[in-house]
Amino acid sequence: MESLAEQASLSVANTSQHLQVLRAARLVEAEKRGLFVTYRVAEGVEGLILSLRRLAEARLEELEQITQAFWASRGALEPVDGEALLARARAGEVTVLDVRDALEYAAGHLPTARSIPLHELRARLHELPPGVEVIAYCRGPYCVLAIEAVRVLREAGFTAARLHSGPPEWRAAGVPVVASP
Amino acid sequence: MESLAEQASLSVANTSQHLQVLRAARLVEAEKRGLFVTYRVAEGVEGLILSLRRLAEARLEELEQITQAFWASRGALEPVDGEALLARARAGEVTVLDVRDALEYAAGHLPTARSIPLHELRARLHELPPGVEVIAYCRGPYCVLAIEAVRVLREAGFTAARLHSGPPEWRAAGVPVVASP
DNA sequence: AGATTATTCAAGAGTTTTGTTGAATAGTCA
């Protein structure tokens, strides 16, 4: 909650009110665990959001144009995808990097991924095996964290690329997404 | 447009404004044909609405309870479904009846259906072949026109039942839906 | 028990959305 309010840059009270509304609408579920309350997006809601986005992509040509231009202007960040990635990661050929906040990583991430939030990346570059290609991801196609991460990694001499998709897409596609305790 | 404003019981100007907003959002398409403008829900939007409804049905148990109670209180209107209906209709064993407005019928209806808007039904009962079972439908599961139609038909001595689904569901399921010129 | 912390509640201000009214535009028919 604390963390949600901060990420949305809203007051804590306002965030709480929003969550109450969403809870009354059964779109999120709350679980009280000691002093904290954990909120979870309800089953099926993520899928609807993805459907909505697909419709938007299908109908708004200018959206595609804008995002294309944006990505192009950020340098050639060719999207990488596919499940072969998992095998390559297990074999140590690539490092899969989750650059979202630690709490988001804990809530669900790719099995082989390690967590370094973007704002800590520059200071923790030494944790990455040198000379190994890095594949960074964040929340999905419209999240810019991984784009920035790739920039930082390339500046530091790494071969780096961005994974276009994120946890919501993987869950929808049946790709395993694990949570940390 | 005229007809949309009336059905929504909104002023014509207000209806026009809503449609302009929806058009700017690419959710509806407009086509000017002489003095009138024809509006059409854009491709894919109907599907999103169905997805949204499915989510609502899945998550809101009270919705199911309310609708069950409502239908039960309206008498035993067992829902009838399936494509065998089309065959039976072609064979003349049942009359399929569309009780929506004439314009809605024209925009798309079941191939074998004939149109009698609900408010004209009592006066046009004689058009129906006597002694033949009638299956009435309207806009879909949450539309009450067909429920009322069944009541009227039974009062008049017909064997009548309600088709639970409507054109949006059929289109999503690939059932043929035809339009009148 | 008392202090501390995370979350929720309640009242009010600011902003956005929705609706109304009356006039303007554009196409049709005589």
Added chain:
DNA sequence: TGACTATTCAACAAAACTCTTGAATAATCT
């Protein structure tokens, strides 16, 4: 061309939503 009709525009009023502030509640720690 001029009268007519369907639709849209523009300005304003009403309603709903969002956010802030300050206090209340509930669980934890010392």
